[in-house]
Amino acid sequence: MEIQLLQQPDSAIAKVILEANEEIVAEAGAMIAMSPHINANTTLRQGKGGGLLGGLKRLLGGESLFLSVFRSLGRSGEIYLAPDFMGDLLVYEMQGEELIAQSTAYVASASTVDVDLGFPGFKRAILSGESLFWLTISGHGPVLLSSFGAIYSVPVNGEYIVDTGHIVAFERSLNFDIGKPPGSTWLSTFLGGEGFVCRFKGRGTVYCQTHNPGAFGRLVGSQLPPR
Amino acid sequence: MNEIAFDLEHQPSYASLILNLQANQTVLVEAGAMAAMDSHIQMKSKMRGGLMKSLGRMLGGESLFLSEFTAVGKPGQLYLSPGVPGDVQHYYLKGDGRCLIVQSGGFVACSPTVEIDTQFQGLRGFFSGESLFMVRASGKGDIWFSSYGAILEIPIEQEYVVDTGYIVAFEDTLDYSVEMIAGLSFRGLMTGIFGGEGLVCRFRGQGKLWIQSREIFSLINFLNPFRPTRSSD
Numbered sequence: 422m423e424i425q426l427l428q429q430p431d432s433a434i435a436k437v438i439l440e441a442n443e444e445i446v447a448e449a450g451a452m453i454a455m456s457p458h459i460n461a462n463t464t465l466r467q468g469k470g471g472g473l474l475g476g477l478k479r480l481l482g483g484e485s486l487f488l489s490v491f492r493s494l495g496r497s498g499e500i501y502l503a504p505d506f507m508g509d510l511l512v513y514e515m516q517g518e519e520l521i522a523q524s525t526a527y528v529a530s531a532s533t534v535d536v537d538l539g540f541p542g543f544k545r546a547i548l549s550g551e552s553l554f555w556l557t558i559s560g561h562g563p564v565l566l567s568s569f570g571a572i573y574s575v576p577v578n579g580e581y582i583v584d585t586g587h588i589v590a591f592e593r594s595l596n597f598d599i600g601k602p603p604g605s606t607w608l609s610t611f612l613g614g615e616g617f618v619c620r621f622k623g624r625g626t627v628y629c630q631t632h633n634p635g636a637f638g639r640l641v642g643s644q645l646p647p648r
Numbered sequence: 649m650n651e652i653a654f655d656l657e658h659q660p661s662y663a664s665l666i667l668n669l670q671a672n673q674t675v676l677v678e679a680g681a682m683a684a685m686d687s688h689i690q691m692k693s694k695m696r697g698g699l700m701k702s703l704g705r706m707l708g709g710e711s712l713f714l715s716e717f718t719a720v721g722k723p724g725q726l727y728l729s730p731g732v733p734g735d736v737q738h739y740y741l742k743g744d745g746r747c748l749i750v751q752s753g754g755f756v757a758c759s760p761t762v763e764i765d766t767q768f769q770g771l772r773g774f775f776s777g778e779s780l781f782m783v784r785a786s787g788k789g790d791i792w793f794s795s796y797g798a799i800l801e802i803p804i805e806q807e808y809v810v811d812t813g814y815i816v817a818f819e820d821t822l823d824y825s826v827e828m829i830a831g832l833s834f835r836g837l838m839t840g841i842f843g844g845e846g847l848v849c850r851f852r853g854q855g856k857l858w859i860q861s862r863e864i865f866s867l868i869n870f871l872n873p874f875r876p877t878r879s880s881d
Contacts, residue, residue, distance in 0.1 A: 427861075431661040432735070432798035434861035450866075453814045454859050457807035457850065461829055501859065505866035507661065507797070634870070642874020 422531055424563055426510050430571050433510040434503045435528070437565075439493035446536070447502055447529035447565075449489050456498035462490045490532070504528050504567030511572050511589070511628060513564045519593030522566055524554035525634060526589045531562030557593075566590055570631035581621045586633035592625035649740050650790050651759055656736055660798030660861075663736040665728040665756060669719035676714045677728060677757045685717070686724035692716045716760070730756055730794035737799045737858055739817070743788025747820040750793045752781040754816055759789025784820070793817050797862025804851055812847045813863045819855035826850075 422445065423438040434453070437445055449463055491500055504510070505525075513520060515534050530536060537557040558564055566572075568589050575581060577595060585599065598620045621627060652675055653668040664683070667675055679693070693715055717726055730736065732753075739748055741762060752766065765784040785791050795816045802808060804822060812826065826849050851857055 427800065428660050428798035432861045434798065434800065452811060453861070454802060454808060454810040454857075457809050459809070501800070503797075503861050505862075505870060507862060638871055638874040642871050643876060645871065645875045647876045647878040648872070 422563065424512050424565065426512065430509040431507050433508065433567070434501055435510055435565055437500050437502060437529070439491070439498050439500065441493060441496050444490055444492045444532035445500065445529055446532055446534075447489050447491060448527055451502045451504065451528050452489065452491065453501040453503050455491065455500035456493070458494050458496065459498045459500055460492045460494050463488070488536075502529050502565065506567065506569045506634065508568045508570050508630065509572045511566045511568070513566060513590065515558065515561050515564055517561060518559075520558040520564065520590055521593060522556045522558055522564075522590035523588055524556055526566045526568065527556055528567050529565040530558065533562040534558060534560040534564055566628070568630035569634045569637065573629055573631070575627045575629060577621050577627055578624050579622070581627065582618050583621070583627055583629055584633065585617045585619050586635045587629045588619060589628040589630050591621065591627040594623060595625040595627070596622040650738065652790050654738065654790075654792075656738075660735040662733050663730070663794065665736045665792055667726040667728065667757070669717070669724050669726060671719060671722050674716055674718040674760050675726070675757055676716055676760055676762070678755050679715050681728045681730060681756055682715065682717070682726065683729040684727040686719070686726070688720055688722065689724045689726060690718050690720050692718075728757055732794070732796045732864065734794055734796040734860070734862075735799040736792055736794045737817070739791050739793070741785060741788055741791060747784050747786045748791060748817055749782050749784055749820055750791070750817040751795075751815060752783045754793040754795055755783060756792040756794050758785065758791040761787050761789040762791055763787045795860035796864045797860045799858050799860055802857045802859060804853070804855055804857055806852070808851045808857065810849050810851065810857065810859060812849050813865060814859045815849060816858040816860050818851065818857040821853055821855035822857065823852045824849050
């Protein structure tokens with residue numbers, strides 16, 4: 422599998438070249454165009470919180486319910502994949518360690534990569550109203566992630582704080598804790614409009630996005646006619 | 649090749665089309681796309697081909713009027729910006745009878761010798777659900793079209809499959825059929841999302857196809873849950 426990223430950074434699109442009978446798993450709706458002999462199947466990924474209930478949880482989390490599996494039958498083929506938002510793409514190579522990603526950032530992964538729904542350590546982030554949902558990614562092979570705006574990586578060695586809405590993904594080698602920004606009280610956090618923050622400890626990389634989809638959605642959505 | 653000299657700036661996400669008209673050269677522009685121009689350029693609103701054709705344009709999702717810009721007496725420069733931020737692509741119609749099919753909202757500008765036909769019914773299959781209307785450009789001259797997101801050119805040798813929502817334009821040397829791929833559909837699962845019915849266009853033959861890297865429906869789907877809820881009183 423070869424992944425080429427085109428039109429970076431703000432209209433990024435991935436051209437994936439599959440070998441004969443190779444598979445790629447993608448978020449339903451991510452396929453833009455493909456070779457005619459690529460076979461598509463939509464599946465419900467059974468993760469830790471899988472099954473119907475897991476599907477419902479994902480729906481509430483703002484993630485589409487289904488994943489599509491694309492398989493290049495008999496010979497090599499190509500497929501174009503793109504995320505929903507204007508922004509960049511990142512290829513992360515899994516090497517047996519775990520990666521935690523925001524559900525909206527997930528675009529696609531090799532079939533040798535496991536994508537589990539949810540991450541128990543993040544229950545409080547869901548309560549915070551950010552409507553975030555998290556994926557635990559493991560295994561070997563490439564993962565394609567997207568961002569709203571540009572992506573930047575922060576190599577953490579020690580301690581670092583990132584607003585939960587700006588996290589794309591982070592390596593599981595990091596310890597983390599969700600809470601309010603340091604020095605603030607819960608009341609000032611609420612009034613100040615700053616969301617929950619994630620405090621990372623240890624060594625590892627955090628991938629961040631320059632813009633917060635939730636903040637954008639609240640700003641524009643509040644100006645639209647009521648539902 | 650091209651008849652009207654042009655430049656494209658700020659591609660692919662905020663493309664702006666700059667036309668450098670020779671003295672007395674004319675260009676037809678989608679109404680409202682003009683952003684800036686030299687002061688001696690004259691603008692005339694025009695209903696090409698009479699009222700009925702213009703009505704056809706309106707029904708095609710295209711504005712009723714095209715504006716005609718002419719650099720009177722001396723060369724002049726014209727800046728054009730599509731309504732939605734994204735990319736702009738140029739195409740030259742050779743006048744050999746071949747046509748270009750363009751997503752109707754994507755038309756930006758063309759030479760006055762290019763005929764824009766909104767009445768053609770070739771893509772009936774597109775009309776299910778996605779409300780995608782196409783126009784057919786024929787004749788000889790330049791045409792520019794735009795999209796939300798970046799435009800990518802795909803040279804088709806034999807066959808290719810494209811999600812109908814991402815088609816920007818294609819050469820009519822390609823045969824096409826709209827079909828449903830069940831393996832792509834996630835309809836009927838109460839996801840409440842636009843699109844996702846697995847509707848694709850299958851192109852066959854040899855020719856160029858242009859696709860866009862983003863779709864505006866995705867943004868609308870994202871924003872929908874953020875809309876205020878109607879109060880009960």
